[in-house]
Amino acid sequence: MDLGTYGYPPPTAKKIISNYDVPEGVEVRGRYDAEFSKILTKDALKFVSDLQREFRNHIKYALECRKEAKRRYNEGALPGFDPATRYIREGEWICASVPPAVSDRKVEITGPADFEDALSPSWENLMRGQVNLKDAVAGTITFHDKARNKVYKLNDEIAKLFVRPRGWHLPEAHILIDGEPATGCLVDFGLYFYHNHSTFRRTQGAGFGPFFYLPKMEHSREAKIWNKVFEKAEKMAGIERGSIRATVLIETLPAVFQMDEILYELRDHSVGLNCGRWDYIFSYVKTFHAHPDRLLPDRVQVGMTQHFMKSYSELLIRTCHRRGVHAMGGMLREVKAGHDGTWAAHPGLIPSCMEIFNNNMGNAPNQITTMKREDAAKLTEEDLLQIPRGVRTMEGLRLNTRVGIQYVAAWLTGSGSVPLYNLMEDAATAEISRVQNWQWLKYEVELDGDGLGVKVNKELFGRVVEEEMDRIEKEVGKDKFKKGMYKDACKIFTRQCTSPTLDEFLTLDAYNYIVLLHPVETSKL
Ligand SMILES: CC(=O)SCCNC(=O)CCNC(=O)[C@H](O)C(C)(C)COP(=O)(O)OP(=O)(O)OC[C@H]1O[C@@H](n2cnc3c(N)ncnc32)[C@H](O)[C@@H]1OP(=O)(O)O
Numbered sequence: 001m002d003l004g005t006y007g008y009p010p011p012t013a014k015k016i017i018s019n020y021d022v023p024e025g026v027e028v029r030g031r032y033d034a035e036f037s038k039i040l041t042k043d044a045l046k047f048v049s050d051l052q053r054e055f056r057n058h059i060k061y062a063l064e065c066r067k068e069a070k071r072r073y074n075e076g077a078l079p080g081f082d083p084a085t086r087y088i089r090e091g092e093w094i095c096a097s098v099p100p101a102v103s104d105r106k107v108e109i110t111g112p113a114d115f116e117d118a119l120s121p122s123w124e125n126l127m128r129g130q131v132n133l134k135d136a137v138a139g140t141i142t143f144h145d146k147a148r149n150k151v152y153k154l155n156d157e158i159a160k161l162f163v164r165p166r167g168w169h170l171p172e173a174h175i176l177i178d179g180e181p182a183t184g185c186l187v188d189f190g191l192y193f194y195h196n197h198s199t200f201r202r203t204q205g206a207g208f209g210p211f212f213y214l215p216k217m218e219h220s221r222e223a224k225i226w227n228k229v230f231e232k233a234e235k236m237a238g239i240e241r242g243s244i245r246a247t248v249l250i251e252t253l254p255a256v257f258q259m260d261e262i263l264y265e266l267r268d269h270s271v272g273l274n275c276g277r278w279d280y281i282f283s284y285v286k287t288f289h290a291h292p293d294r295l296l297p298d299r300v301q302v303g304m305t306q307h308f309m310k311s312y313s314e315l316l317i318r319t320c321h322r323r324g325v326h327a328m329g330g331m332l333r334e335v336k337a338g339h340d341g342t343w344a345a346h347p348g349l350i351p352s353c354m355e356i357f358n359n360n361m362g363n364a365p366n367q368i369t370t371m372k373r374e375d376a377a378k379l380t381e382e383d384l385l386q387i388p389r390g391v392r393t394m395e396g397l398r399l400n401t402r403v404g405i406q407y408v409a410a411w412l413t414g415s416g417s418v419p420l421y422n423l424m425e426d427a428a429t430a431e432i433s434r435v436q437n438w439q440w441l442k443y444e445v446e447l448d449g450d451g452l453g454v455k456v457n458k459e460l461f462g463r464v465v466e467e468e469m470d471r472i473e474k475e476v477g478k479d480k481f482k483k484g485m486y487k488d489a490c491k492i493f494t495r496q497c498t499s500p501t502l503d504e505f506l507t508l509d510a511y512n513y514i515v516l517l518h519p520v521e522t523s524k525l
């Protein structure tokens with residue numbers, strides 16, 4: 001049978017069996033579950049399909065523009081500030097004032113409300129995520145871990161939820177709107193907003209919200225679409241314009257030249273920008289994948305002290321504070337530089353993060369008015385693009401391969417966030433491993449840090465893959481190795497590292513492996 005893209009049958013004479021009550025033009029091809037049906041209500045799906053129909057052409061256009069920019073970078077052009085929007089960068093304007101509910105954001109725990117880097121977007125994960133979010137906003141979420149006989153419930157004082165929908169590029173293959181897969185982020189946003197806006201504003205946002213993180217944008221035209229989506233949502237809900245607030249992750253290289261423009265588009269809905277450093281490194285490689293003079297050293301050497309990273313975070317702080325909103329970022333170095341808060345991926349990190357921010361900021365909730373970083377105004381395109389310094393080693397190649405394969409194996413089996421070798425791996429960090437291997441192979445780079453003059457080529461990589469698979473098997477044990485999807489992961493990762501053209505996203509290809517469509521039966525007609 002021809003399964004077409006994402007494995008669903010082409011629209012011939014098939015009758016979909018689904019117990020979901022759907023509006024006109026919408027098909028739900030994910031597994032039916034009574035819990036999910038409380039999320040996938042006809043009205044909520046109608047809201048999602050309205051968003052899809054109104055914005056699909058804007059989204060298609062924005063993704064086409066990404067391709068066009070890529071073509072230019074591949075021909076040698078560099079990303080830079082857009083002369084056409086100088087008036088926005090130089091103009092005096094500020095964003096709407098920060099809602100009191102989120103004025104202090106010194107430490108944000110990541111994971112629980114993430115549909116993005118930390119999540120494998122299977123139907124089960126996404127829908128369970130929506131069910132959990134609804135219960136969390138209602139304050140009723142509980143979990144009984146039977147194996148450990150432990151019951152989890154919310155404390156009296158709870159963190160404010162920021163939900164991170166997927167990036168613009170990811171489809172949701174289990175929901176078809178007018179015969180096409182829905183845009184993943186509109187499903188994530190639409191279902192969550194529809195069910196929770198009212199409770200959220202009452203219990204968490206002090207009249208504002210819901211709050212969002214927006215990932216992986218490359219241009220302000222993409223922020224403009226989000227702004228319009230927010231306005232439409234506010235209108236549908238009958239709430240004041242500017243109620244919804246979002247922090248945009250600056251995590252692509254082109255977006256660093258668009259920070260003012262992105263804030264400007266979202267000025268009624270913004271609560272700042274965040275340095276998404278891992279995707280940013282990935283994006284550096286991707287943007288310059290046709291530039292052999294811009295090869296990265298080992299992944300572990302690309303930290304915040306690299307000039308291009310330091311410049312990016314300083315310009316982000318300056319931009320945010322000039323426009324009256326938060327600059328979210330990293331730790332000690334960054335709090336001193338002017339960041340207003342950080343992410344912690346594990347609760348064990350919270351006390352030290354909190355201590356560092358409290359010690360450096362005193363009782364102030366943030367540094368928006370006190371750390372203007374006007375000095376960062378002098379940062380140039382050259383600063384933001386400076387080639388990272390360091391060396392490449394065999395261990396770097398091995399680690400990328402070992403981590404990349406294990407991450408993809410975990411992702412294929414439902415986990416998007418995996419602690420490996422004392423680091424928290426997610427889709428963004430796995431992307432660095434993938435594109436770095438691709439780049440080194442493509443340009444047959446010399447591993448100059450080992451002093452052996454070894455060049456990376458397909459033969460060497462093939463051996464590395466074999467040896468690292470053996471090592472993974474030893475580390476995780478034969479049983480887990482057999483049951484896990486390590487061989488599929490190895491196939492996906494290796495294909496992407498060696499393909500003649502660089503795949504846009506690791507997860508786009510891997511998504512085909514996790515789409516599980518609802519059974520179909522042949523129509524009697
Ligand atoms: C580039 C980026 O996008 S960065 C952000 C993306 N990455 C993330 O968000 C990662 C988030 N982190 C996680 O999901 C988890 O920490 C994991 C899955 C990696 C590890 O989880 P576990 O295996 O449960 O870790 P561990 O056993 O050390 O956890 C200790 C306790 O902290 C809890 N915990 C761990 N991480 C988190 C978290 N992020 N949020 C809330 N609670 C957490 C665990 O539930 C556990 O609680 P318990 O002892 O009461 O049962």
Ligand SMILES: O=CC(=O)O
Pocket residue numbers: 117249251275276277278279280428
């Ligand atoms: O989303 C965060 C990142 O670093 O990427």
Ligand SMILES: [Mg+2]
Pocket residue numbers: 117215249251276278279428
């Ligand atoms: Mg990211």
